[in-house]
Amino acid sequence: MADYSTQELMIVAAAREIRDGEVIFVGMRLPIAAFGVARLTHAPNAVGLFECGIARYEPSAETLYTMADPANQLGAAWATGLLPMMTQLPAGRVDAGFIGGAEIDRFGNINTSYIGDFKAPKVKLPGSGGAADIAASAKRLLAIMNHEKRRLVERVGYITSPGFLDGGDGREKAGLVRGGPAAVITDRAILRPLGDSRELHLTSVHPGHSVEEIREHTGWALKTAPRVDETPPPSPAELDALHRVDHEGHWR
Amino acid sequence: MEEKLVSLPEAIRAHVSDGDCVVLGACLEAAIPFAATYEIIRQGKRGLDVAAPISDTSSDLLIGAGCVGQVTGAWVGNVSSGLGHNYRRAVEHGEPHALKIRDHSNLSFGMALLAAAYGMPYAPVRTLLGSDILTSNPEFRLAENPFSNGGEKTVLVPPLAPDVTILCVQRADVFGNCHFWGSSGVAAEAALAATSVVLLADEVVPPEVIASDPSRVLVPGYRVSAVCHVPAACHPAPMTGRWQRDSAFFDDYHKRTRERGGFLAWLDEWVLGLEDHDAYRTKLGASLEDLRIKGEALSAPANYAAH
Numbered sequence: 001m002a003d004y005s006t007q008e009l010m011i012v013a014a015a016r017e018i019r020d021g022e023v024i025f026v027g028m029r030l031p032i033a034a035f036g037v038a039r040l041t042h043a044p045n046a047v048g049l050f051e052c053g054i055a056r057y058e059p060s061a062e063t064l065y066t067m068a069d070p071a072n073q074l075g076a077a078w079a080t081g082l083l084p085m086m087t088q089l090p091a092g093r094v095d096a097g098f099i100g101g102a103e104i105d106r107f108g109n110i111n112t113s114y115i116g117d118f119k120a121p122k123v124k125l126p127g128s129g130g131a132a133d134i135a136a137s138a139k140r141l142l143a144i145m146n147h148e149k150r151r152l153v154e155r156v157g158y159i160t161s162p163g164f165l166d167g168g169d170g171r172e173k174a175g176l177v178r179g180g181p182a183a184v185i186t187d188r189a190i191l192r193p194l195g196d197s198r199e200l201h202l203t204s205v206h207p208g209h210s211v212e213e214i215r216e217h218t219g220w221a222l223k224t225a226p227r228v229d230e231t232p233p234p235s236p237a238e239l240d241a242l243h244r245v246d247h248e249g250h251w252r
Numbered sequence: 253m254e255e256k257l258v259s260l261p262e263a264i265r266a267h268v269s270d271g272d273c274v275v276l277g278a279c280l281e282a283a284i285p286f287a288a289t290y291e292i293i294r295q296g297k298r299g300l301d302v303a304a305p306i307s308d309t310s311s312d313l314l315i316g317a318g319c320v321g322q323v324t325g326a327w328v329g330n331v332s333s334g335l336g337h338n339y340r341r342a343v344e345h346g347e348p349h350a351l352k353i354r355d356h357s358n359l360s361f362g363m364a365l366l367a368a369a370y371g372m373p374y375a376p377v378r379t380l381l382g383s384d385i386l387t388s389n390p391e392f393r394l395a396e397n398p399f400s401n402g403g404e405k406t407v408l409v410p411p412l413a414p415d416v417t418i419l420c421v422q423r424a425d426v427f428g429n430c431h432f433w434g435s436s437g438v439a440a441e442a443a444l445a446a447t448s449v450v451l452l453a454d455e456v457v458p459p460e461v462i463a464s465d466p467s468r469v470l471v472p473g474y475r476v477s478a479v480c481h482v483p484a485a486c487h488p489a490p491m492t493g494r495w496q497r498d499s500a501f502f503d504d505y506h507k508r509t510r511e512r513g514g515f516l517a518w519l520d521e522w523v524l525g526l527e528d529h530d531a532y533r534t535k536l537g538a539s540l541e542d543l544r545i546k547g548e549a550l551s552a553p554a555n556y557a558a559h
Binding site: 028050051052053054065066067068069070073074076079080081082083086087089090113114118121122123124125126127128129130131132133135136137158159160161162165170171174175176177 | 279282308325327328335343344356357358362366377381383384385387406433436437438439440441490492493502549
């Protein structure tokens with residue numbers, strides 16, 4: 001039995017995507033923990049931004065239910081409005097941003113708005129929030145999803161947050177000047193865009209999972225990278241950092 | 253300057269009319285004026301355009317209560333618990349009635365308010381490119397940046413001028429001068445863009461308290477129409493330095509509103525069956541007291557002396 005949970009592995013995998021000194025749009029839940037782990041391990045100078053108008057060096061000492069909770073205001077590097085924070089995205093000042101989603105497709109487009117025709121949807125999802133802005137303008141988009149066939153689909157019905165659109169130079173054609181998905185971290189694997197098509201490929205399999213099983217749970221014919229790694233389990237230092245960030249054991 | 257202190261029911265009667273565009277929840281997850289949301293429901297307002305980037309369950313409540321004709325914003329749901337059941341019922345099944353949705357992202361929504369607040373004809377942005385938000389909301393225009401060499405694509409966001417913006421603030425004086433601290437979302441732009449501004453003050457203080465620190469003023473009194481003294485007006489949302497978030501309350505709302513009947517029972521219990529926010533606070537009782545922030549982490553004073 002592994003001494004870490006699937007969610008802890010996802011958090012550590014997400015933390016590894018953050019480089020030292022980077023400015024990161026954090027978001028709630030797993031990414032907050034990932035930001036904390038990165039700060040305590042390999043990225044002590046990373047800065048975290050929150051769309052309500054908060055920038056932080058240290059993550060909050062308490063578990064947050066929303067990014068605007070009092071515990072996230074205390075000790076912030078900057079408490080301001082949404083526009084001073086979110087306009088850093090189009091200004092090209094944000095290295096990476098995390099988002100989740102109901103559906104993602106093989107080119108990394110994400111839907112959090114409508115399942116079915118938007119004029120008469122089968123399911124109304126909450127909407128973009130800041131996700132469309134992060135996807136449009138962060139230098140790297142990091143998506144965190146549960147790996148299910150109904151979530152990883154051939155083509156999303158509605159693009160809330162643009163990935164590589166139709167693939168290739170789809171973003172450039174749409175007028176987007178940078179960015180795009182860099183990694184999709186799921187509970188089974190890590191996918192990354194490869195080649196000229198920018199299609200998401202399987203690049204890393206989490207311990208205990210197989211390529212066949214992952215393909216079975218993907219809604220398109222998932223291609224594998226020339227080399228598929230096994231996701232390294234959390235190191236003792238990463239686990240220690242995670243336990244310090246997640247002192248209430250929420251993700252264990 | 254004239255005193256503007258009125259009761260919350262009076263302020264809602266005077267400043268919110270059927271069909272108005274109303275901003276409730278300009279600070280995203282914090283300082284949402286739920287007391288005003290409840291009073292709007294009690295007064296039976298109809299056909300409102302609820303405008304907010306993210307307003308936690310406030311929009312979902314108004315939709316379920318039948319007050320809303322249109323949603324203008326980026327996100328409607330329950331931040332800590334998931335989807336908004338009333339929003340889903342309205343959009344998927346027309347219950348209690350159908351809704352129009354004007355889709356935005358957080359940034360485009362903020363820029364729409366900014367354009368109105370600053371008197372700009374529109375706001376040019378580099379966001380929403382490649383997003384179907386440009387399709388489902390046909391109000392945006394795609395244009396070429398006239399200052400670029402190669403026809404750079406730009407999205408033009410039309411101004412959004414709310415009829416009324418309702419804000420929770422930590423403290424205000426009777427003239428509508430107020431202090432707000434902590435992250436403020438789009439509160440400043442929403443206030444400056446609106447025809448009327450209604451403040452729900454957690455505390456009413458002497459004017460010299462506000463005047464002692466003008467850099468902390470969110471919106472000056474001369475732009476404010478009404479001030480209501482409503483402690484814990486934000487409950488169950490949090491407010492910096494005053495109230496913690498009542499996450500159990502949000503979760504309970506989420507569970508009990510899965511079915512329409514459950515929502516109506518919730519509405520009777522927490523809104524329609526209570527006369528006002530005093531009765532709401534009394535019903536919360538000790539649990540509200542537990543949420544009151546009692547610790548102190550005071551900022552250093554700032555010196556404004558002229559000589």
